[in-house]
Every structure is written in C-alpha cells, then in structure tokens.
Amino acid sequence: MGMEVAFEEKEFLACCGSNLFAKEMAAVAPFSSIEAAIAAARDIWFNKVDVNGWLEAFAAHPQIGQSPSPNHKSEISAQWSKGEQSTAMETATDSTLQELSEWNVRYWKKFGFVFLICASGRSTTEILVEVKKRYPNRPIVEFEIAAEEQMKIIELRLAKLFSSKERSALSGDQNSAIITKKVEDRVSIIRAHLTAASEGSASKASKIPVRTRPPITTHVLDVSQGFPAPGMEVLLEIWRGSQPRPTFGGSDESSWVRQGFSTTDKDGRSGQLMSIVDSVNPGIYKISFNTGKYCPGGFFPYVSIVFEIKESQKLEHFHVPLLFSPFSFSTYRGS
Incomplete structure (x- = not known):
C-alpha cells in the first residue's frame, strides 16, 4: 500500500x-x-x-x-x-x-x-x-x-x-x-486457530495435558486481498547437519530433514505439520511456503522462515504465521 x-x-x-x-x-x-x-x-x-x-x-x-x-x-x-x-x-x-x-x-x-x-x-x-x-x-x-x-x-x-x-x-x-x-x-x-483439546480421555482425567495442539503451527494471510490464503503448500524441516546450526551462506540443503507437509485450508490454516508431543526437540527449524505456486506472478518463488527452539523453550508453543503479498512478506513469533 x-x-x-x-x-x-x-x-x-x-x-x-x-x-x-x-x-x-x-x-x-x-x-x-x-x-x-x-x-x-x-x-x-x-x-x-x-x-x-x-x-x-x-x-x-x-x-x-x-x-x-x-x-x-x-x-x-x-x-x-x-x-x-x-x-x-x-x-x-x-x-x-x-x-x-x-x-x-x-x-x-x-x-x-x-x-x-x-x-x-x-x-x-x-x-x-x-x-x-x-x-x-x-x-x-x-x-x-x-x-x-x-x-x-x-x-x-x-x-x-x-x-x-x-x-x-x-x-x-x-x-x-x-x-x-x-x-x-x-x-x-476471525478465530482461525482455536483447536484446543484435552489429550487425556475420561480414563486419564487425573492427567493435566501440556499440549492441546502440535508445538509448531502456522497460518497464511494474503494481505493484498485481506483474505486467508487457501491451497498454499507448507513444509516443516529440522536441521540435522554435521554442524550444530546452519551457517550464513551455507548450501547444504541435504542437512534439512523433513518433519511434515500440508496445504492450507480455506481459513489459511496449515494441517498438522508434526505430532502433538509434550516436549518438542530443541533445534533449528525451517518452515517453507510455496508462494510461487500460490501466486505465479509474484516476486517470491518460495518463502522460508528459519527459527530456533532452545532447550528452555521445548514446552512452549510456536506459531509462525506468514503475512504475504505478491511483493512483500512478514512474520512474527506467536504462541
């Protein structure tokens, strides 16, 4: 704008x-x-x-x-x-x-x-x-x-x-x-990501659930139209290279290990990219969006967001949304 x-x-x-x-x-x-x-x-x-x-x-x-x-x-x-x-x-x-x-x-x-x-x-x-x-x-x-x-x-x-x-x-x-x-x-x-649920059944009523959804989630908003972005492919990967973390300018794509793949629904929400686990593995994660397929005339063939989950954060939730338009994008860490 x-x-x-x-x-x-x-x-x-x-x-x-x-x-x-x-x-x-x-x-x-x-x-x-x-x-x-x-x-x-x-x-x-x-x-x-x-x-x-x-x-x-x-x-x-x-x-x-x-x-x-x-x-x-x-x-x-x-x-x-x-x-x-x-x-x-x-x-x-x-x-x-x-x-x-x-x-x-x-x-x-x-x-x-x-x-x-x-x-x-x-x-x-x-x-x-x-x-x-x-x-x-x-x-x-x-x-x-x-x-x-x-x-x-x-x-x-x-x-x-x-x-x-x-x-x-x-x-x-x-x-x-x-x-x-x-x-x-x-x-x-307007309430696009309310998916909370108890992990325990009636037989496990005494257990208080830690997770109510996968520890890493995302949604995509097409800000050029003010709509959620349906049908966008989303890929979640974790770094498993010989070095503890990827280096700036590095090109060892084989060191990224796929965790999950999905396509956004009509509300722009991704499907489940990983299992619902109480403790997520610490490490470097990359979530990629196939923006080129979604918007063939745009500037970005794809968008990748790399972020780190530390040992002290393994019980937290990480919501990493994409706010996208043909010639710009932004993100933030939600919870």
Missing part, C-alpha cells in the same frame, strides 16, 4: 471489543501498511491492554448459537458475528441447539467468558465436539488460548478494514454492497 490509511476509533472497536485497544490504535494511526497496523495491534493487545480489557474483548462476542444483543457496541462487529454463525444455524436442530446452549452455560461457569471458535463453515455438531474437547482444559490454558485467538481476530479484521478502504478509494460507494458481503463471508476466519 503506497499511502497511509486512516481509521476511526469505532472501526478499531469492531476489530476488538476492548475500548482501551481501540483508543490506543486510534492514537498511533494512520498506518502505511497492514503489517504496520498488525505490529502495533500486537504490541497494544499484549503489552498495554490489561486482563480486564481482554475480558471486555471476549464479552463482545455472542455465544455460539445466539445473535448479538441489540446494544452491541459495534454494528460492524455484530454483522460479522451474525455471518460467522450462519452455517451453524442452518445445520442446527432443536436438540443440537439445546445441547449447545447447555454447554455454553457449562463453559461460562468454569472459565468466566464465552466459548470462542471459528464458527464459519462449521455445523452445530462440529462446534459441540470442539467445546467438549476443550472443556477439560485448565482455566489458565483457556484464557491464554482465548487471548491469542483474539489477536488472530484482530489481525484478520484489520485486513478486512484495509481491503475495504482500498476498494472504496478505488471505486467509491458502488462497492459498499460487495464489501459488506465479503465482510460477512470472511468473518469466518
């Missing part, structure tokens, strides 16, 4: 229901690119918004199976939430809606906030499976997952805003109906 894009505070509030977040974002706007906006948003969300602000943002989401309240603080956000739940409502029966309502209440009583999940394209039955899988989690685990997923919501909704601003600048008001439709369709990805 070649020019700075201005937003109003209410637009940031549509991305995140925390008033402090919206105020802080408005204070540092405008932004020259979606990457700059996301970088600012991550800093504000994790370093300036407190726990009360997190809970305020969670509370802005209606429970799955329910419509936003009439006094919802953001009309745009309410529209997105409605679109998000469309598939669930279309596939619902009286019995599944009743069961979902009961699980929403049970989840709320345990964790103190609504159950958040990427609902677009999911049936009510699929959502029920997920809430049952995540319910055994410790409250602190769920709270951290929710905070990370809210950041993904922010990230993707910012992309929608940037996309709509660009389209409006190019074509004026005639695109308003198209933008509204795209907003409703794309809101499905």
Whole structure:
C-alpha cells in the first residue's frame, strides 16, 4: 500500500471489543501498511491492554448459537458475528441447539467468558465436539488460548478494514454492497486457530495435558486481498547437519530433514505439520511456503522462515504465521 490509511476509533472497536485497544490504535494511526497496523495491534493487545480489557474483548462476542444483543457496541462487529454463525444455524436442530446452549452455560461457569471458535463453515455438531474437547482444559490454558485467538481476530479484521478502504478509494460507494458481503463471508476466519483439546480421555482425567495442539503451527494471510490464503503448500524441516546450526551462506540443503507437509485450508490454516508431543526437540527449524505456486506472478518463488527452539523453550508453543503479498512478506513469533 503506497499511502497511509486512516481509521476511526469505532472501526478499531469492531476489530476488538476492548475500548482501551481501540483508543490506543486510534492514537498511533494512520498506518502505511497492514503489517504496520498488525505490529502495533500486537504490541497494544499484549503489552498495554490489561486482563480486564481482554475480558471486555471476549464479552463482545455472542455465544455460539445466539445473535448479538441489540446494544452491541459495534454494528460492524455484530454483522460479522451474525455471518460467522450462519452455517451453524442452518445445520442446527432443536436438540443440537439445546445441547449447545447447555454447554455454553457449562463453559461460562468454569472459565468466566464465552466459548470462542471459528464458527464459519462449521455445523452445530462440529462446534459441540470442539467445546467438549476443550472443556477439560485448565482455566489458565483457556484464557491464554482465548487471548491469542483474539489477536488472530484482530489481525484478520484489520485486513478486512484495509481491503475495504482500498476498494472504496478505488471505486467509491458502488462497492459498499460487495464489501459488506465479503465482510460477512470472511468473518469466518476471525478465530482461525482455536483447536484446543484435552489429550487425556475420561480414563486419564487425573492427567493435566501440556499440549492441546502440535508445538509448531502456522497460518497464511494474503494481505493484498485481506483474505486467508487457501491451497498454499507448507513444509516443516529440522536441521540435522554435521554442524550444530546452519551457517550464513551455507548450501547444504541435504542437512534439512523433513518433519511434515500440508496445504492450507480455506481459513489459511496449515494441517498438522508434526505430532502433538509434550516436549518438542530443541533445534533449528525451517518452515517453507510455496508462494510461487500460490501466486505465479509474484516476486517470491518460495518463502522460508528459519527459527530456533532452545532447550528452555521445548514446552512452549510456536506459531509462525506468514503475512504475504505478491511483493512483500512478514512474520512474527506467536504462541
């Protein structure tokens, strides 16, 4: 994007229901690119918004199976939430809606906030499976997952805003109906990576799971369109060379050992690149994206991101997303 894009505070509030977040974002706007906006948003969300602000943002989401309240603080956000739940409502029966309502209440009583999940394209039955899988989690685990997923919501909704601003600048008001439709369709990805589940079964109820997902995950966002990037091939490798780490300028590609391969789904999420293990092997990892196949006219035939997991980090989670456009890309270490 070649020019700075201005937003109003209410637009940031549509991305995140925390008033402090919206105020802080408005204070540092405008932004020259979606990457700059996301970088600012991550800093504000994790370093300036407190726990009360997190809970305020969670509370802005209606429970799955329910419509936003009439006094919802953001009309745009309410529209997105409605679109998000469309598939669930279309596939619902009286019995599944009743069961979902009961699980929403049970989840709320345990964790103190609504159950958040990427609902677009999911049936009510699929959502029920997920809430049952995540319910055994410790409250602190769920709270951290929710905070990370809210950041993904922010990230993707910012992309929608940037996309709509660009389209409006190019074509004026005639695109308003198209933008509204795209907003409703794309809101499905706002919770793109909620896959938490208990590793223990009923027979292992006494064991508290450490992992709820593979230790290394990724997603791809096509920031040039404000959409997730479906159908992009992703490869995860680990360094197994004679030296403890690859050297700058080295060319021993045979020393990289394949760990997993997948293709991103409609929400830009990669499939499982490795097993769900409590402790990941420390070492140098490389995650590569086949950007040339996804975008044949772009500048990058592929993109590789090399990162290190230290011994002291082997119990942590590493989310390494790719924010991609035909002539630029960026990444960050999520969790």
